Amino acid sequence: MTRQTDLEAIAARYGTPVYVYDLDEVAAARRELFAALPEEFELFYALKANPHPELVRALREGEGRACRPEISSTGELAAALAAGFEGADVLYTGPGKTLGELREAIGAGVRLFSTDSVTDVQHVGAVARELGATAQVLLRVNSASASATTSIRMTGTPSQFGFDSEVLPSVMPELRAVQGIELAGFHFFPLSNARDEESLVGEFQHTIALAAQLSRELELPLRFLDIGGGFTVPYAVPGGRGRYPKLREELAAALDLHFPNWRTEGPQPACESGRFLIGASGTLLAGVSNVKVSRGRKFVIVDAGINTFGGMSGLGRLLPVAVQLEVDGETESASLVGPLCTPGDVLGREITLPPLEAGDLVAIPNAGAYGPTASLLMFLGRPAPVEVVVRGGEVVSASRIEHVRSYEGTLQ
Ligand SMILES: *Cc1c(COP(=O)(O)O)cnc(C)c1O
Numbered sequence: 020m021t022r023q024t025d026l027e028a029i030a031a032r033y034g035t036p037v038y039v040y041d042l043d044e045v046a047a048a049r050r051e052l053f054a055a056l057p058e059e060f061e062l063f064y065a066l067k068a069n070p071h072p073e074l075v076r077a078l079r080e081g082e083g084r085a086c087r088p089e090i091s092s093t094g095e096l097a098a099a100l101a102a103g104f105e106g107a108d109v110l111y112t113g114p115g116k117t118l119g120e121l122r123e124a125i126g127a128g129v130r131l132f133s134t135d136s137v138t139d140v141q142h143v144g145a146v147a148r149e150l151g152a153t154a155q156v157l158l159r160v161n162s163a164s165a166s167a168t169t170s171i172r173m174t175g176t177p178s179q180f181g182f183d184s185e186v187l188p189s190v191m192p193e194l195r196a197v198q199g200i201e202l203a204g205f206h207f208f209p210l211s212n213a214r215d216e217e218s219l220v221g222e223f224q225h226t227i228a229l230a231a232q233l234s235r236e237l238e239l240p241l242r243f244l245d246i247g248g249g250f251t252v253p254y255a256v257p258g259g260r261g262r263y264p265k266l267r268e269e270l271a272a273a274l275d276l277h278f279p280n281w282r283t284e285g286p287q288p289a290c291e292s293g294r295f296l297i298g299a300s301g302t303l304l305a306g307v308s309n310v311k312v313s314r315g316r317k318f319v320i321v322d323a324g325i326n327t328f329g330g331m332s333g334l335g336r337l338l339p340v341a342v343q344l345e346v347d348g349e350t351e352s353a354s355l356v357g358p359l360c361t362p363g364d365v366l367g368r369e370i371t372l373p374p375l376e377a378g379d380l381v382a383i384p385n386a387g388a389y390g391p392t393a394s395l396l397m398f399l400g401r402p403a404p405v406e407v408v409v410r411g412g413e414v415v416s417a418s419r420i421e422h423v424r425s426y427e428g429t430l431q
């Protein structure tokens with residue numbers, strides 16, 4: 020965590036709202052997560068959580084093993100390449116890859132794709148052939164069953180994601196007929212933000228067992244097995260990253276059980292994470308613009324609203340935004356709201372705050388994941404927040420996403 024005095028200096032220098040990302044914290048999260056996995060595992064970073072090129076770069080460079088980028092658009096591809104990754108490092112996922120996007124990705128050297136339907140595989144194969152390449156295809160599996168209860172469930176129900184596991188046997192002939200690809204393995208992503216280590220381990224055990232069973236039933240040897248993620252970190256409330264002291268052994272045991280020769284013959288296992296790797300690196304600094312009382316309730320109005328933080332959470336795919344601050348000393352109950360002209364612009368309803376007045380600074384912790392790019396950046400036309408990256412207490416970059424309207428003639 021960046022020190023309070025440094026945060027104040029950054030707010031004074033760049034104004035608010037401003038995000039501060041600490042690369043030392045990104046490095047710590049990366050070390051922790053690799054240490055929690057058997058050493059054979061690969062680890063994908065889902066750029067969806069935050070595509071800032073300096074953060075992505077910090078997951079590749081420096082000490083220890085590098086993450087690989089998991090992307091779902093050509094914009095994220097550009098961010099991964101800008102961070103120094105090569106196309107060959109990338110896993111491209113998502114149910115709606117267009118032929119144009121596939122041309123750009125395969126042209127840039129991307130070879131590993133997670134696929135969600137027969138036509139998706141056919142599109143990957145068609146573009147790979149067109150470009151004289153062979154793509155490695157993972158079949159994303161929408162499992163008919165799931166293990167423990169979890170916070171965000173992505174499987175077992177009708178979904179645009181993945182092949183329904185029960186229909187895989189019937190579509191295998193069509194998949195095997197696709198030219199330009201090799202069926203390399205499975206991709207699962209049944210769970211995000213697991214409650215605790217036990218539910219995470221339970222889900223992974225279930226996934227590994229299912230992968231082995233499907234591999235046998237479909238007579239599809241697996242070279243690659245991406246079992247998903249679910250690693251947790253608080254979202255905009257104080258606290259630390261999840262701890263996984265048993266995970267390493269449990270994963271190795273599950274693989275030993277279901278794929279006895281996995282270390283020598285494969286499958287190559289992989290996990291993925293967005294929030295765990297960067298959530299704790301970020302602090303959002305907002306300035307208090309005004310404080311008012313309405314019918315006995317206090318509202319602290321800050322210059323960061325759902326245009327800056329947490330806008331996506333209204334869609335129910337992220338945790339709801341319910342900001343909490345570190346407070347010691349005097350407290351009061353008030354709602355922390357943004358400046359936008361919508362009653363939905365609430366960061367925390369009736370939360371515990373220190374006494375605040377216009378001109379004060381508020382520091383929202385654990386805001387590194389699902390920040391600016393998961394917010395309603397364009398809504399109500401305010402500038403995007405400045406994003407400052409620090410390492411060892413020193414500012415290494417400051418930038419802002421700009422929105423500009425381009426007119427015909429300059430449209431790309
Ligand atoms: C969103 C997403 C992730 C990252 O989820 P976190 O909860 O941020 O770790 C990983 N994999 C896939 C396929 C995703 O869609």
